[in-house]
Amino acid sequence: MQIGIIGAGKVGRTVAGHFANAGHDVAISNSRGPESLEDAATDLGSNVHAATVEDAAAFGRVVLEAIPFGEYETLPAEELAGKTVISASNYYPDRDGDIDFDGRTHTELIADHLEESRVMKAFNTMHHDTLREESRPDEDLSDRLVVFLAGDDALAKATVADLIEDAGFAPVDMGRLTNGHLMEPGARIYDEPMTLTEAEALLEHLTF
Numbered sequence: 001m002q003i004g005i006i007g008a009g010k011v012g013r014t015v016a017g018h019f020a021n022a023g024h025d026v027a028i029s030n031s032r033g034p035e036s037l038e039d040a041a042t043d044l045g046s047n048v049h050a051a052t053v054e055d056a057a058a059f060g061r062v063v064l065e066a067i068p069f070g071e072y073e074t075l076p077a078e079e080l081a082g083k084t085v086i087s088a089s090n091y092y093p094d095r096d097g098d099i100d101f102d103g104r105t106h107t108e109l110i111a112d113h114l115e116e117s118r119v120m121k122a123f124n125t126m127h128h129d130t131l132r133e134e135s136r137p138d139e140d141l142s143d144r145l146v147v148f149l150a151g152d153d154a155l156a157k158a159t160v161a162d163l164i165e166d167a168g169f170a171p172v173d174m175g176r177l178t179n180g181h182l183m184e185p186g187a188r189i190y191d192e193p194m195t196l197t198e199a200e201a202l203l204e205h206l207t208f
């Protein structure tokens with residue numbers, strides 16, 4: 001599958017590498033332009049190329065955004081229309097500034113901005129070191145760490161769940177995007193590496 005990555009920092013590059021290892025064609029992009037990413041793309045594999053943000057968005061059938069949340073309004077809504085967008089960003093007020101959420105989660109704000117995209121929340125709860133080092137694509141799902149996902153579109157969710165498996169993790173569905181607050185900084189599952197069995201036991205005690 002063709003996958004675009006917007007934000008090629010610690011998270012974006014790590015996930016891009018896992019997708020490339022699984023055989024996907026990946027376009028990576030950042031704020032400074034493709035020239036700054038040529039070496040990174042070469043290191044990640046022959047099926048990875050550097051692109052502008054708009055070209056990465058247009059390239060991917062699925063596009064992962066891993067940028068500071070405060071930048072979300074720069075995500076190119078036109079190029080992302082009709083696509084599945086995985087949001088891996090988190091809101092940190094010290095970095096992103098004060099934002100009026102009006103009772104919505106930050107991923108819902110991204111979904112409002114990308115109103116013609118199918119926005120899914122995933123890959124945001126795991127520290128980038130864990131994400132890089134604990135990928136186990138050759139193990140059974142029960143022997144992998146979990147990556148949580150949430151979203152409102154069943155087909156998009158199935159696609160993202162498959163990509164989480166390709167990346168070497170076990171997908172765990174947290175339900176609709178409104179449940180995204182259960183995956184945000186400070187939540188019980190945030191930055192808490194766990195197996196499928198541990199996640200299922202924990203989720204029994206969480207209120208949805």
Ligand SMILES: NC(=O)c1ccc[n+]([C@@H]2O[C@H](COP(=O)([O-])OP(=O)(O)OC[C@H]3O[C@@H](n4cnc5c(N)ncnc54)[C@H](OP(=O)(O)O)[C@@H]3O)[C@@H](O)[C@H]2O)c1
Pocket residue numbers: 006007008009010011012029030031032033053066067068069071074088089090091092123124125126127128129
């Ligand atoms: N670090 C973690 O362990 C972790 C784990 C889960 C989720 N997250 C979340 O994931 C997001 C990325 O975190 P990170 O640690 O990977 O950050 P990072 O290493 O600082 O990388 C951020 C990337 O986003 C790019 N970027 C910034 N503004 C952009 C824009 N307007 N358009 C396109 N690209 C832009 C940067 O490009 P330039 O380099 O050209 O500026 C850089 O490639 C954050 O929201 C973070 O909270 C982080």
